[in-house]
Amino acid sequence: MTTHTQNTQTAPTAPAATVLVTSATGKTGRRVAERLAARGATVRAGSRTGATPFDWEAPETWAPALRGADAAYVAYYPDLAAPGAVEAMETFGRLAVENGVGRLTLLSGRGEPEAVQAEESLRAAASGAELTVVRASFFAQNFSEGLLAEGVAEGAVVFPAGDTAEPFIDADDLADVVVETLTADGHAGRVHEVTGPRPVAFAEVAAEISRASGRPVAYLPVSEADYAAMLAGFGLSAPEAEWLAALFATLLDGHNASATDGVKRILGREPRSFAAFASETWGGPAA
Template structure:
């Protein structure tokens, strides 16, 4: 993972568009670590903000925000656990004011596609960070949730359990998402824009299970459950009841069909098509078999 160290290796080309120092929040997460790596490869000084990293940053501890922002040209804002979560609006309001006061020039905010609560948090950051260039990247459900996230254990055990019914979702590869984020941080022309990024086409969870099974050579079945059943399942894994209920409600809302369409956001920003879930599955699960 990229750390809070300038990339000064011989042969490194500066392609940061004048953005030299970038704070990456949630830098140990799926998107943050990929964004940090790519920014470092472009020659930026990356402040990889996390609870235990070289740049202390914790969304639950506002006292860590101002020191991490001080002297930064730009920041990638990935609020944990989700921009639709309770507390996100106030966090965006406070963070935005601190960013503007610290002289940050550019912000890229990760948001959720089709999340009404996230829109309120987006606006809070936009208003508070007055004078700062803000780009919002609204992403669909991550492909990596099946390999790195909360669904990975079930997939490894051969059963994909989720409150999605037969709804399809245009899953986004997080590597594509990270490329989009880095482009918005280092290139001009994105200020004030909202980019909705998805994979190339909607895919149902039964097809997801079949693609993983095909790539891995192991059976994987999809079992649809209700929102209440999924909340109970999460509680059984040790999540507090309130948190489990919130996650279950969020997933059920996101996968009620209103997001079941693809966008051309990746192509508009990067000039290429996004990677399909089938290609992602082949790469992740298609290695040497035991």
């Protein structure tokens, strides 16, 4: 039986440290905010409509959210590989230092060359602060609360991944890693790559979801062009649909089909498997 245990370390870097969490209503942001609050930090949950207004598309909201914060979790939307991310990171980093933020943890994508450019932009602009980069693999939660959840509910995972395997990271594990980098010393200047315990092909993902949920879910591989057309049919603009389809096809071309020991090295425990995630999420017997 595979179980999932959370990191039990509880001491923040300093009492009542104030941490800005950007994209705080997202998959990772809300998990990071919850864990920071549990450790005694004062959390500024930055979002478009929350108590701490923060919008990546409204740079005028960044400085007020950063002012007086000790640290920040930087989760850029829509993706660090997106057009405009390099410039956004340069501005955000400068504002963070100007407003006295001493520690930053940046969420980045594993195996994304464009994202590395954005990382470097933030590193240069925020040279007066401690920066840790956490590069994550594809989230397991994309199948339950994200991009692919609707398809799973309808019985089909349609994606341009071919037969490539991906070491899916559980967002809870990622959040534990992020919180550790924000609240413990020794991570400044580091780049951590975090994944699940082993690569899993999308056909196996569908099989695990089927087993856990008790209903059939199939994986239907499609081409990049067909996936872009499907996204456009859901209402995305053609450029956005084409960019997103190209990003997924690039990330899932096989170059990321290996696991790292990042979670174990940072947290001292193994990451949760996709089978265990599926069992807990869809209510099947424990794996």
